[in-house]
Amino acid sequence: MNPSTQPSPIRVAIVDDDAIVRETLSAILGQEDGIEIIATATNGIEAVDLVHERMVDVVLMDVQMPELDGIKATSRILAAGGKTRVLLLTTFDDDTFLDGGIAAGASGFLLKSTPAAEIATAIRTVHGGGKVLSPGPTSRVLDRYVRGQRPSTSSTAELDLSGREREVLRLLCQARSNRQIARQMNVAETTVKTHVSSLMRKMGVGSRLEIVTEAYKRGIGG
Template sequence: MSNKSISIVIADDHTIVRQGLMKLLEEEKGIHVVGEAKDGREAVKKVMELTPDIVIMDIAMPELNGIEATRQIKQAGAESKIIILSMHDHSRYIRELLGLGVSGYLLKNSASRDIVKAVTSAIKGVTYLSPSISTRVIEDWLVMNKQSQEEELYNTLSNREREVFQMMVEGSSTKKIADALCLSPSTIKSHRSNIMEKLKMDNLSQLIQYAIQLGIIDIHI
């Protein structure tokens, strides 16, 4: 590791996970956690403010998930390297995130040494994939030559529509979405209408089922 301290922002909606990662990482010489975020929107804000070397990003977070947060960070031109640390190993996630240029993808059951190795690899410009991710899933990403109809429909949504879509299926009202995105309620209603039309759906129940199918939201029992 170089003499320069590696700065890290941790984005995860579970406080205990953030605290555990912070303790683990700061035990390593030359690594310093400079910020935490409890959702994707806060993660984007912290990256823009703190310009860390590394972002350790969960996927399933409220309001703005880790995939869309990663997309926004990359589109903003931030130089921070992004490492995904998630409990999910869906091939769709891996395909999309590697396509966005993340520097690592680890499962949350990874050994602590794997997390540290992913950080040091990212600094060197090397992509690190968790050993727990099966060869089959990686090969699915490498050889995939078509997407499902459901994913094709989702990909027609703009970045803003994806934000609105996630908040809709999470149960946020039009006013809450408008306030969170600093837009007018009428603009949100327009986005909702466009989302319904693009996804060829008629009601919120259908949207929720679709979001569960894509893995945008989880079912909590």
């Protein structure tokens, strides 16, 4: 194949407050075909800045970090409406992290015990638009969201949501930004912000992330 026709490598940023983890992942993943480690960061704030400053295809993001944790950083990165995908890594198999990551719009959730080759495969999968979860979290997600074993059940009617608010909620649960929602609904972005504020008030929460988390808790996040 002519070098000029070869696909561009997947540009990956590694974010972790542990220098050994950053260096190890950079060294191992950097040897994988089609993957290029373009930068590293030590916390969520640096990660958000990095994505704004450079073209990053996939962020390999630790969950627990100082300054700004990985879930909040994921929410900020995806709210900007770019093409960057986020793959969360954590030491702890904890549903709080899993739920938060799903709500924030992360494309994947892996344990740090995952072999490097599988992490590389996950990077390729999420870059292609797919979703990945470690086996343990996957089984619990299936139990709770696919088989209907949710923490509680409710409906949008009980929240007295308008048709527009229900549509905005549905799109928020798909990790769409305000700009993307505005385009899809053919309304002004300020109108979307008004609906989001109304959803927060009616659901008794204080952020977009909490809207989605609460929706899943109520069984209306699908």
